[in-house]
Amino acid sequence: xxxxxxxHILCADCPIQHRxxxxxxxxxxxxxxxxxxxxxTFAANDPIFWRGEELKYVASVVKGxxxxxxxxxxxxxxxxxxxxxxDFIGHPKRRQIEFDVTAASDxxxxxxxxxxxxxxxVEVPHIAQRMVExxxxxxxxxxxxxxxxxxxxxxxxxxxxxxxxxxxxxxDEASPSLNNLVLPLLxxxxxxxxxxxxxxxxxxxxxxKRDGVxxxxxxxxxxxxxxxxxxDATGDDSDGGFIP
Amino acid sequence: xxxxxxxHILCADCPIQHRxxxxxxxxxxxxxxxxxxxxxTFAANDPIFWRGEELKYVASVVKGxxxxxxxxxxxxxxxxxxxxxxDFIGHPKRRQIEFDVTAASDxxxxxxxxxxxxxxxVEVPHIAQRMVExxxxxxxxxxxxxxxxxxxxxxxxxxxxxxxxxxxxxxDEASPSLNNLVLPLLxxxxxxxxxxxxxxxxxxxxxxKRDGVxxxxxxxxxxxxxxxxxxDATGDDSDGGFIP
DNA sequence: CGCAAGGTTGAATGATCTCAACGTTTGTGG
DNA sequence: CCACAAACGTTGAGATCATTCAACCTTGCG
Numbered sequence: 001x002x003x004x005x006x007x008h009i010l011c012a013d014c015p016i017q018h019r020x021x022x023x024x025x026x027x028x029x030x031x032x033x034x035x036x037x038x039x040x041t042f043a044a045n046d047p048i049f050w051r052g053e054e055l056k057y058v059a060s061v062v063k064g065x066x067x068x069x070x071x072x073x074x075x076x077x078x079x080x081x082x083x084x085x086x087d088f089i090g091h092p093k094r095r096q097i098e099f100d101v102t103a104a105s106d107x108x109x110x111x112x113x114x115x116x117x118x119x120x121x122v123e124v125p126h127i128a129q130r131m132v133e134x135x136x137x138x139x140x141x142x143x144x145x146x147x148x149x150x151x152x153x154x155x156x157x158x159x160x161x162x163x164x165x166x167x168x169x170x171x172d173e174a175s176p177s178l179n180n181l182v183l184p185l186l187x188x189x190x191x192x193x194x195x196x197x198x199x200x201x202x203x204x205x206x207x208x209k210r211d212g213v214x215x216x217x218x219x220x221x222x223x224x225x226x227x228x229x230x231x232d233a234t235g236d237d238s239d240g241g242f243i244p
Numbered sequence: 245x246x247x248x249x250x251x252h253i254l255c256a257d258c259p260i261q262h263r264x265x266x267x268x269x270x271x272x273x274x275x276x277x278x279x280x281x282x283x284x285t286f287a288a289n290d291p292i293f294w295r296g297e298e299l300k301y302v303a304s305v306v307k308g309x310x311x312x313x314x315x316x317x318x319x320x321x322x323x324x325x326x327x328x329x330x331d332f333i334g335h336p337k338r339r340q341i342e343f344d345v346t347a348a349s350d351x352x353x354x355x356x357x358x359x360x361x362x363x364x365x366v367e368v369p370h371i372a373q374r375m376v377e378x379x380x381x382x383x384x385x386x387x388x389x390x391x392x393x394x395x396x397x398x399x400x401x402x403x404x405x406x407x408x409x410x411x412x413x414x415x416d417e418a419s420p421s422l423n424n425l426v427l428p429l430l431x432x433x434x435x436x437x438x439x440x441x442x443x444x445x446x447x448x449x450x451x452x453k454r455d456g457v458x459x460x461x462x463x464x465x466x467x468x469x470x471x472x473x474x475x476d477a478t479g480d481d482s483d484g485g486f487i488p
Numbered sequence: 489c490g491c492a493a494g495g496t497t498g499a500a501t502g503a504t505c506t507c508a509a510c511g512t513t514t515g516t517g518g
Numbered sequence: 519c520c521a522c523a524a525a526c527g528t529t530g531a532g533a534t535c536a537t538t539c540a541a542c543c544t545t546g547c548g
Contacts, residue, residue, distance in 0.1 A: 070391045072481070078394040091380050092376070093376070121373060132365065133337050135383055142387060146393055149390055149439065150322040151322045152316075186494070186495090187495065187496095188494085188495095195395060202497080205495095205496095218545090219494075219545085397504095430525095430527090431527060440504080441504075441505055443504090443506085443527095446528055446529080449527095449528095463512090463527070
């Protein structure tokens with residue numbers, strides 16, 4: 001159920017103003033953004049864009065989580081991106097969108113009609129510059145995910161996923177904590193993100209529980225009991241980018 | 245063996261001028277590019293950048309092929325990008341590079357020192373605009389590759405790889421033809437690109453030969469005998485973007 | 489209460505990997 | 519010009535990890 005008539009938030013009060021596509025703008029540039037932006041909300045599981053559809057607007061995620069997916073003809077499905085607050089949806093300069101975008105939770109988007117946004121990109125250098133950064137950051141993230149999909153074991157995939165979700169929640173939440181984290185996806189959705197089956201996801205989560213690395217309060221709420229062992233299980237070398 | 249003293253090509257004579265990061269520039273902007281660009285060449289297998297190294301310059305591929313790779317600690321390796329002429333290397337706005345870049349063949353790069361290039365990005369809107377397009381196109385390609393890595397079978401992976409290489413060569417070569425194509429990678433490198441082992445790559449190539457879909461003149465030179473069946477074998481639905 | 493959706497667990501299967509032997513090509517020095 | 523080694527590629531047999539198929543469990547809700 002898409003709703004457009006959402007109370008207008010001032011850019012100055014916007015929770016994502018420091019990381020979104022607008023983050024480099026000056027006050028007069030914000031005035032221009034204020035005049036063209038609209039908010040849309042979607043309920044969990046609502047489609048936001050369908051693959052091949054004409055791309056009428058681009059957007060930043062303000063609140064909630066969206067998933068990007070591509071399917072093969074026979075129904076095999078691969079999630080190719082999970083978008084958290086401040087992440088950008090859409091491809092200015094391209095009329096069609098290449099994948100399905102779906103609300104993974106209730107979600108609020110800050111939307112710009114595509115054509116006015118393309119004009120902004122030409123006329124407001126701070127937008128184009130930030131857009132380059134955002135696209136290149138997404139590209140780096142996509143490449144990290146390629147390593148996961150191509151070379152990691154099922155156990156490493158699950159550990160990496162849990163660590164990544166926790167890191168994004170630490171950034172978004174006011175009070176970061178490892179004691180009350182939320183899995184934004186169903187088992188079958190996690191499977192599509194990691195290139196596994198839902199049964200394998202379930203088994204690997206059970207193993208992490210059994211080993212005392214994580215604890216589940218219910219299906220979606222969990223705690224990380226042993227961050228060090230979780231990180232060891234990811235197969236990555238760096239520190240995972242966590243607040244110590 | 246890196247060489248810097250390569251004859252300077254005028255931008256006006258550059259083979260990649262219509263697709264590279266400079267493709268939207270006007271003549272006065274080209275003058276500025278001419279003054280700061282340098283050419284570098286590398287022999288096949290030479291490292292271009294190492295992961296973690298300070299990124300001194302960014303570059304466009306003029307001629308040849310480069311590979312981007314990431315490794316896990318235990319040596320598992322995943323190629324995360326294969327760069328053909330006009331593709332861009334580097335992440336302006338970031339001091340370190342996140343992966344290893346290696347010459348897959350003898351290669352010529354058109355290089356810009358990072359700091360002058362960052363200034364260009366701010367001062368020459370045509371550069372920033374084209375950079376957005378390039379980054380977003382790369383992102384789309386990375387997401388297609390995620391589908392391959394996460395959901396395709398070994399046979400589909402190989403077929404997709406061959407189709408992709410042929411498509412890029414059709415773009416680059418003066419006389420596009422399916423009769424004299426070149427595999428730019430060794431079996432082990434193809435394996436790292438597709439998330440397979442080199443033995444599986446070899447077996448699947450043998451199957452395509454046996455089925456009369458492709459023919460090998462030698463290890464690196466091949467013909468596509470049956471484009472339709474090759475495309476069917478990729479698992480993709482679209483037309484593959486080929487000149488009919 | 490009873491059903492539907494989501495989740496867990498088990499057993500058997502199978503695609504890909506691992507390990508190993510053998511082939512082929514290329515370049516080099518005698 | 520040949521012999522040889524090194525690098526790359528192919529093929530086979532057995533092992534393994536993830537999948538498939540199936541049964542059953544849990545939870546929320548009309």
